[in-house]
Amino acid sequence: MSVTFSDIQQAARRIEGKVVTTPLLEVPLLNRAVGCRLLAKAECLQLTGSFKARGAFNNLLQLTPEQKTKGVVAFSSGNHAQGVAYAAQSLGVPAVIIMPKTAPALKISNTRAYGAEVALYDPETESREKIGEEISKSRGLTLIKPYDAEFTIAGQGTAGLEIVAQCKALGVTPDHVVVPCGGGGLSAGISIAVKETFPSTQMHIAEPELFNDGLRSLESGKREFNTHKGGTLCDALMSDSLGVLNFPILQEKRVTGFAIRDEEALKAVAVAARYFKLALEPGGAAALAATLFKLQPKNKTVVVVLSGGNTDPAIQADAIRQFSDIIAV
């Protein structure tokens, strides 16, 4: 394996004090309404509003002094952007962030507010990977990859270490752990951490229907790609494919998963506001959507990762207004 449990433990020690331990939340009324025990890992409460700060710090804290002086570059639809920009600013490292011009306005303005230089590109016609590599070479910047990198996977996996510790404190072994998936950084990292301690736990990814490459890859046994460049409100989960490193990790951990529709993600945003009192982005609610509307795990204990909350407010407000009664008591 490219990333080991020990790598994640080291990452946790490295980033301690730079990020926060997020709570594992439980709402008795919701448990009763859905007939299972839901434990929500509230990564939207992580610094920068998503889990991405974990991987960003794990990368930036391992730069050489020369790399720190020259700076870093990252490409991202917004959450990795904010994570890297915040970590860079905290550590005094210059950062260039390449973002699609279609990214939520809030994610772009936040990234700029963290002091990063933001370069916008057209996702319909340009490749963010190519742009990132070009800027990286021409300006001597270190590329901080959003998912397909050992340090990134190990950093995101620290959320999995916390899940393990929090489940142990509750005295429970989860039957299922469900994680939103774009390129597979968070799901690969959490799978390594969780399966080390709870080998019987079934790991799942949740993807938007239009970006279901991960599910197709796990089924076909080779990396599958998406042809879409947009078309989902789950902007955080729009990647071309699983990462080269990420895919075999998910295979080895026997991960399965679910594709969800945007409307299901929006329903989960409303459920999260009503029951968990959390304000999520659609992609951040994908695992909750998959759990509520696909997995429907009667009498089981399920850890659901709520991965982020950076969204345009109108989308969140519409979801809360429209779907708050979708699961009633």
Added chain:
Amino acid sequence: MSVTFSDIQQAARRIEGKVVTTPLLEVPLLNRAVGCRLLAKAECLQLTGSFKARGAFNNLLQLTPEQKTKGVVAFSSGNHAQGVAYAAQSLGVPAVIIMPKTAPALKISNTRAYGAEVALYDPETESREKIGEEISKSRGLTLIKPYDAEFTIAGQGTAGLEIVAQCKALGVTPDHVVVPCGGGGLSAGISIAVKETFPSTQMHIAEPELFNDGLRSLESGKREFNTHKGGTLCDALMSDSLGVLNFPILQEKRVTGFAIRDEEALKAVAVAARYFKLALEPGGAAALAATLFKLQPKNKTVVVVLSGGNTDPAIQADAIRQFSDIIAV
């Protein structure tokens, strides 16, 4: 003093494992935007969606076996109702909850879902205190008071113990602690806990303009009363007056405070969703509103208690849509 620091410590031991430790959250972008360090005590993440579960368990765990068999009664606009109903159900105690018919529908349906018998009354023409005492006497139920009782104040004060421990872990002494205030259960309890450890910290209450009896009482030196029975979206903070026990505690701790308008509470709901990723009710956002729009504490460290998140979704959605840019970066 009717309630001591030791009472709160005992309450914390008593209710341990029945309630959760809520996080103290911080958002670097918001700190920068407002020019101070805001530490948000997220009591909306407490079981039942508000701090009220703390006082409810501290009361119910001290009932005699006979009292437990006969059951309890409580009057509440909704958060105390849910706290008592949940604690009662957890401990196998029958509960009757007296709620105003004007309470948010979500609070009424949640209270029923916790297995309580709900009796609705008209707040314009009937007194909840009288109804509660009558039912209590006629059916032999133990009245669990929402704020004017030692066990209730000590229970809510456990949130203050957590604030103290969390501030110590961060190595900070807060300059200000701001707490939403109805009858003064939460603010009295937190004041005792915080001032014991941080005597230089200034405590503040935040009240709706139409229910500013606490501020008037602290100014005049005697308990002042409200004439309004409604008229604010901060339903959790509509009490006739500070409690008989609560008022002298707030006096002794030299508490001051702020009255806020409903629109300011709604703006704070939007700020909480955008930055803290929390879904609050207007009353639960009152202290954040007071901090942002009244205290405006440049270069200070402020603990803001976000006391609850049980609201009708349309109000929350409107606030998020309308005011999400009220504090921008």
